[in-house]
Amino acid sequence: MRRIDDAGTATVGSLGCRPSMARHEGVADWKDGLQLAVEPAFSAPVAFDDRMVAAVERGCIEAGVTYRRMHAGTWHDAGILAAHVPTAMILVPSRGGVTHAPGEATADEDLVNGARVLLRATRHAARTVGLAANRSIRQASRPS
Numbered sequence: 001m002r003r004i005d006d007a008g009t010a011t012v013g014s015l016g017c018r019p020s021m022a023r024h025e026g027v028a029d030w031k032d033g034l035q036l037a038v039e040p041a042f043s044a045p046v047a048f049d050d051r052m053v054a055a056v057e058r059g060c061i062e063a064g065v066t067y068r069r070m071h072a073g074t075w076h077d078a079g080i081l082a083a084h085v086p087t088a089m090i091l092v093p094s095r096g097g098v099t100h101a102p103g104e105a106t107a108d109e110d111l112v113n114g115a116r117v118l119l120r121a122t123r124h125a126a127r128t129v130g131l132a133a134n135r136s137i138r139q140a141s142r143p144s
Contacts, residue, residue, distance in 0.1 A: 046079040051129045052088035059121030065113045
């Protein structure tokens with residue numbers, strides 16, 4: 001389920017669109033000497049830093065790569081990092097749309113284009129976001 005806002009996620013959840021989760025939620029079982037339990041996992045939607053998103057878009061334009069903004073909707077490390085440092089993501093197409101699965105495959109050309117965008121976006125972000133990002137990283141790395 002891919003949603004950018006909590007309200008949409010709550011609405012879909014309230015419609016009972018999680019049958020496989022509901023069927024197993026809270027069920028504990030033993031496997032290989034370990035007790036397993038299924039618990040719901042939720043990560044609130046994250047808005048990435050506008051400056052970082054702009055850096056990625058500029059990287060795409062400079063690299064001559066067609067792009068579109070989209071909501072990844074997956075539980076990436078980037079979503080966790082976004083609470084602490086300016087963050088954005090570059091997604092490359094997977095054959096047949098299969099991702100996060102053994103059958104995932106990406107054309108070499110798309111991988112190279114993703115790397116070209118990353119290089120250009122990083123250069124742009126270093127010039128436009130760099131100082132603020134360095135301050136955020138230093139603050140996040142201080143012990144509480």
